[in-house]
Each structure stands twice: as structure tokens, then as C-alpha cells.
Amino acid sequence: MIGFWESILLTVITAATPLLIAALGELIVEKSGVLNLGVEGMMAVGASTGFAVATLTDSSSIGVLAGIAAGMALSLIFALVTLGFAANQVAAGLALTILGLGLAGLIGAKFVGTSRIAIPPIHIPGLSDLPGIGKLVFGQSPFFYLSVVLAVGVAWFLRRTRAGLSLRSIGENHASAHALGLKVLRTRLLAILFGGACAGLAGAYLSLVYTPFWSPGMTAGRGWIALALVVFASWLPLRVFLGAYLFGAATILQMHAQAASMGLPSQALSAFPYIATIVALVLISMRRVGATPAPGSLGTAFVPPR
Template sequence: MMIFEAILLTIITAATPLLLAAIGEVVVERSGVLNLGVEGMMIMGAATGFAVAILTGSSLLGVMAGLFAGMAMSLLFAALVLGLAANQVASGLALTIFGLGLSGLVGFPFVGAKREAMAHLYLPYLSDLPFFGRVIFGQDPLVYIAFALALAVALIIGRTRAGLVLRAVGENHHSAHALGHNVRQVRLLAILFGGACAGLAGAYLSLVYTPFWTPGMTAGRGWIALAIVVFASWRAGRAVIGAYLFGGVSILQLHAQGFGLGVPAQALAALPYLTTIIVLFALSRLPRGSSRAPACLGQPFLPAR
């Protein structure tokens, strides 16, 4: 039971940054914008969050700094794809490359620095319960924030007027514009929300998951978050399942190495990414329409004058 509890705790920790990034990207893509710059936003959130936490001694300020770093990167992306109607795929890829380079510059003075991980919550009696205490009532605050965001996004998209407008913009931006909705404003807010979530995910990596900074520490998690959005069929509730599936695979391969299975370590390390490819291939074989993307996804909006 203790081993199972330890594995479950590490799965929750590994899945949380994926869930945060995926929830933000669900909102962005439901507005009709394809943002491939999630990796760049995450790595900037990780570098900036860790730097601010070291300089101020406050994990809370580090988390806030990571959030705003992600938003700043998303604002740059929005300027390209909304202001200049640039190609969304090329802009997202450029943002990822830019983020990887800039994060190395920001984080260079802090390579090798260490700090204590963010404190976990402690509820008297509840956190001391066998098994359920640490798993349910003893997580760090960002775990609960990730679940709260997933629930809020699911409710807002599915049951509110704001969610209906968001979906309308993603399905047919010209019709939404004709009905009087400000398409660019809706997409700008969605992009900023996605950037904030990606920045939070990056800050989680450097302040909780592995409380230190190293260049490239996101290790492709931004791309996995993009795959989770497709796996979830652009639904926030399913994104929770996808994040924990991929987080579980990444952790189980580490435990498999620890148990001394006769499988090369390189093959086990590639397992999360192999799972991503398999899942995307399986989704492509589903009947047409069963996991349909927003109709205007990736299409620039140019209002008629």
C-alpha cells in the first residue's frame, strides 16, 4: 500500500503541469486559434518563476511571475496571429524556439541553484488519514488549482453565454462577427488565459516537480499537452483523464527502470512520447466527426471592411 501511495503521489505531481497547460490550450483552440507555442510559454514560466522565487525567497511570487511570463509570451503570439494575421503554425513554432532560447538566458545565473519545493497543504486530522490523507488532503495548492480550473472551464464552455460565444467564434468566426461579437477580443482573452495556464505549468515544474532550474526542463511536455487536447476532443473534463494517463505513463516508466526490468532505459524514457503517437493514430481512425476540431481552428480572421 505504501508503494502504491508513493506511485500515485508521483503520478499526480507529473500530471499537474500537463493538466494546467492542456486546460489553457483547450480554451485557446475552442476560440479557433492553434497555439503551438505552449512549450515556449512553459519553459519561460519555469525560468522566470524559479528566478523570482530565488531572488525573493517566495514561492508564491515565483508562481505569479511564471504566470505573467506565460501571459507575456502569449501576448507576443497574439500580436502576430491577431494583429498581423500571421500563420498560426509558424508563429507558434517561432514562439517555442524563442522561448527556449530566452529561458536559457533568463535562467543562466540560476543553474545549479536549489530551493525547497512549495509547501503542501496540511489539514488537521484529514491529512493524517491513512493513504487518503496525503493523496487527497495533502497536495500542493497548484494541484487543487488545476482541478478547479478544469471544472470551471468545463462549466463555462458548456453552460454559460460566454462559453457559447467562445464556441461560436471557434466554429464560424464570420457568423459570430456578423452577430456583433468581437472575434479578436474573444480570441485575445482566450490566448492570454492559455498563456497564463502554460506559465503556471512551467512554474510548477521548477518550483514543485523538480525544485531547481535546468535549460530545457520542460522536455516536450508542451507538445504532450497539445496531444492531450486532441485526445480530449477539445473538452476540459476529458483533458483531466488525458493528463493523468500521460502523467501515469511517464512515471511508470521511471518505476519500471527502478524495478530492474530487462528493457533499455532509452526505450522506457521514450514511452510517454510513443504513447502520444499511438493515441493520436488511434484518434485518427475514429469515425469522422466523433472527435471533430473547431471548424475555424488555425484560420486567421480578417473582418470585411
């Protein structure tokens, strides 16, 4: 039997996982000095492509891969315009969002109203059946384990590897990094592609595990919330993890309050996650002493001097 708290925790994990995956991708992008605001669009395309391909091939795993590929393909357009043409990153990110939401609609149009069986959680005989923590620790969706590995991996990569150090220094000051012989544009391209892959994966999770169907507008601002999480976490991977779970908890809290109908209008409760995001951003900036922890070159284009 699943206890009340255990079931709440399980739903928190389901709500937090896509945010965590998308935010970790964006974290790497921003650490390299690029601000890609198109997460929402890449997520939407990942969700619709993932669902469409999974339905057509009748394989959820191929669907997930397709979602990742779709997110990467979109991020490649962004990379071409912002790195190749040194265009404004904010505007290009918005273009990516608009394009992504439109494309997602086109790709998913034929699949509205159909649903699939969700990718099942892992079951390890014995361990998953342990009372209390069994299902929580050993019986989650494979995406959950992937997101944890991703969080630890990203933290390790940034802190402990040479490539991570290069990426961080490129993000802090691209001119100095270039002078040191680091490959600014190549690193940024790879970072953007990684961000696209993560956003696409998060989207595929939504349509293949979370719902599991495709409907237009199903990302519901999650891409934007992932962006907010990166800021909220002061660009630290393990804090992104924490933030995603706090946010997942806020979403679930709101859903339970909705069900319990505490006399508040349902719209006020639906608005709660967005207001909570704003409040969290304000609180985190109030606590901050001194310089902002944002990467120094964040959002500025780099044109190699000749």
C-alpha cells in the same frame, strides 16, 4: 506509513498536474479557433522566470505569479502577430517556441545549479492524517487543487456560460460569429492570454514544485504533450483531465520500469511517453466516427471584413 500504491498515485498526480494545467489553457485557446503551438516555449519561460523571481525575492508565491505573467507576456507577442497581423499561426507558434526556449535560457542562466525548497503540500490537521485517502485527497500540493478547480471551471465556463458559448461559436465559425456581432479578435486575445497564463503556471510548477530547480531543457516536451492531450481529449475539458492522468501514469510507469531495469535499454523506456502519445492519437482518431471534433476555424486567421 504510505503504501506502495498510494505513493505511486501521488507521483502520478505530480506528473499529471503541469500537463493538465497547460492543456486546459491550450484547450480554451483552441476552442476560440486559435492554434498556439508555443506552449513549450511559454512553459519554459514560466519555469525559468518563476524560479529566478522566486530566488530573487525569496518568495515562491511571487515566483509563481511572475511565471504566470511571463507566460502571458509571451502569448501577447503571439497574439499581436497572429491576430494583429493575421500571420500564419503554425509558424508563429513555432517562433514562440524557439523564442521562449532561448529567453528561458537567458533568464535562467544565473540560476543553473541552485535549488529551492519546493512549495510544500497542504496539510489540514486531522483530515490529512486520515488513513488511506487522507494524504491523497487532503494533503496535495496547492497546484493540484488549483488544477482540479481549473478543469471543472473550464468545463463549466464552456458549457454553461454565455461567454463560453460565444467563445465556442467564434472558434467554430469566426465569420458567422462576427456577423452576429461577437468580438472575434478580442475574445481570441483573451483566450490566448489565458493559455499563456496556464502555460506559465505549469512551467512555474515544474521549477518550483516538481524539480524544484531550473535547468535548460527541463520542460522536456511537456508543452507538446499538452498540445497532444487537447487533441486526444477531443477538445473536452474533463477528458483532458483523464488524458493528463493517463499520461502521468505512463510517465511514472516508465520511471519505475527504468528503476527496475527490465532488460530494456533505458532509451526505449524514455521514448515510451512519446510513442504512447502517437499511439493514443491514432487510437482516438480511429474510434472517431464522422466529422472531426476540432473547432471549425481552428488555425485560420480572421481579418474582419470592412
